[in-house]
Amino acid sequence: MRAAFIEETGPPDVIKIGDLPIPEPGPGQALVRIRAVALNPFDLYLRSGLVSMPMSFPYVIACDFAGVVERLGPGATCFRVGDRVWGSNQGILGRQGVASEFAAIDEEWLNPTPALLPDSDACAMAMVGITAHLGLFHRAELKEGETVYVPGGAGGVGSMVVQMAKAAGARVATSAGSPERVEVCKNLGADLVMNYKTDDLPSNLLAFAPEGIDVWFETQREPDLTTSIPLLRKRGRLVLMAGRTAAPTLPLGSFYPRDCSLLGFAVFNSSAEVQRRCTADMIRWIEEGLLKPLVGRAFPLEAAADAERLLEQNTIGKAGTLAGKVVILVD
Numbered sequence: 001m002r003a004a005f006i007e008e009t010g011p012p013d014v015i016k017i018g019d020l021p022i023p024e025p026g027p028g029q030a031l032v033r034i035r036a037v038a039l040n041p042f043d044l045y046l047r048s049g050l051v052s053m054p055m056s057f058p059y060v061i062a063c064d065f066a067g068v069v070e071r072l073g074p075g076a077t078c079f080r081v082g083d084r085v086w087g088s089n090q091g092i093l094g095r096q097g098v099a100s101e102f103a104a105i106d107e108e109w110l111n112p113t114p115a116l117l118p119d120s121d122a123c124a125m126a127m128v129g130i131t132a133h134l135g136l137f138h139r140a141e142l143k144e145g146e147t148v149y150v151p152g153g154a155g156g157v158g159s160m161v162v163q164m165a166k167a168a169g170a171r172v173a174t175s176a177g178s179p180e181r182v183e184v185c186k187n188l189g190a191d192l193v194m195n196y197k198t199d200d201l202p203s204n205l206l207a208f209a210p211e212g213i214d215v216w217f218e219t220q221r222e223p224d225l226t227t228s229i230p231l232l233r234k235r236g237r238l239v240l241m242a243g244r245t246a247a248p249t250l251p252l253g254s255f256y257p258r259d260c261s262l263l264g265f266a267v268f269n270s271s272a273e274v275q276r277r278c279t280a281d282m283i284r285w286i287e288e289g290l291l292k293p294l295v296g297r298a299f300p301l302e303a304a305a306d307a308e309r310l311l312e313q314n315t316i317g318k319a320g321t322l323a324g325k326v327v328i329l330v331d
């Protein structure tokens with residue numbers, strides 16, 4: 001089968017396109033014919049070696065997938081051959097990735113694809129949607145009527161946070177780095193959209209939520225807590241989920257006397273069962289028209305290295321040439 005894989009960690013050039021044996025589905029696994037995969041910053045960290053996890057070479061890149069069940073392994077009973085499925089969390093913690101024509105995947109990580117949702121959209125919402133759900137609902141326990149701010153509403157996680165918070169009845173503020181991406185955020189339903197390059201964020205957020213922000217979902221790797229924490233409401237929650245090397249200053253005086261909380265998490269610490277609670281809501285919101293994955297650019301499998309370069313230029317290099325997810329069409 002054709003696959004995009006690496007035999008050593010390094011820059012995008014280490015990604016090879018070639019033939020690998022079709023994997024055999026083991027007990028409780030389904031062999032999935034992969035149609036599309038979506039890239040996440042995490043794929044860049046794994047491929048570059050920035051984050052080290054157990055990895056056997058050749059290591060197939062990418063965590064998020066959508067496709068069709070081709071064959072079932074012994075004891076796999078949750079899906080049938082021909083079912084469309086999508087999911088995340090492959091390529092990590094010793095599991096093989098999914099940028100290949102076939103992948104053998106434990107069926108606990110599979111979700112049914114909504115009938116009208118294209119595979120490119122299904123994979124595009126996988127890790128970012130689960131992340132947004134975990135942060136908003138499992139960690140911050142967002143309630144109807146509360147206010148949320150998420151930087152980067154046209155980004156992968158940000159676009160999911162905006163839509164899910166709206167679906168839950170929150171008032172949502174966000175920001176983007178160009179007039180076009182400000183427009184994208186408005187179309188996702190955000191109540192306040194600022195251009196983080198030209199607008200005064202603190203004064204706009206104060207006007208939007210005079211008593212402060214209930215949930216600040218930080219998506220930036222260098223969070224400025226001296227700005228965000230004073231803007232939190234009493235008992236406000238600040239979700240932190242990016243920036244492994246960051247060491248921000250914590251303004252304690254405006255933090256603990258107002259009963260605020262810092263809530264960190266990483267998606268790969270949640271079990272498949274917990275993540276299925278996230279995906280069940282996502283599927284329902286898709287069917288109700290409340291959630292729409294944002295696909296920015298699609299590449300063929302042969303151009304997987306270019307796809308990672310584009311994501312790297314934007315997520316790490318802040319090039320500002322992308323709104324939404326980078327997807328690789330396998331089939």
Ligand SMILES: NC(=O)c1ccc[n+]([C@@H]2O[C@H](COP(=O)([O-])OP(=O)(O)OC[C@H]3O[C@@H](n4cnc5c(N)ncnc54)[C@H](OP(=O)(O)O)[C@@H]3O)[C@@H](O)[C@H]2O)c1
Pocket residue numbers: 040041042127128131151152153154155156157158175176177178181196219220221241242243265266267268314315318320322323324
């Ligand atoms: N902990 C976890 O489990 C977990 C899971 C998933 C992701 N993450 C991490 O979360 C981070 C975001 O991931 P992603 O997939 O959403 O990345 P992404 O798609 O590249 O989005 C990044 C966003 O940041 C925005 N941005 C850049 N500079 C900004 C600024 N100064 N102020 C406000 N917004 C700014 C960009 O806006 P413009 O494009 O408009 O400039 C873009 O929308 C990454 O570091 C990733 O590793 C963590």
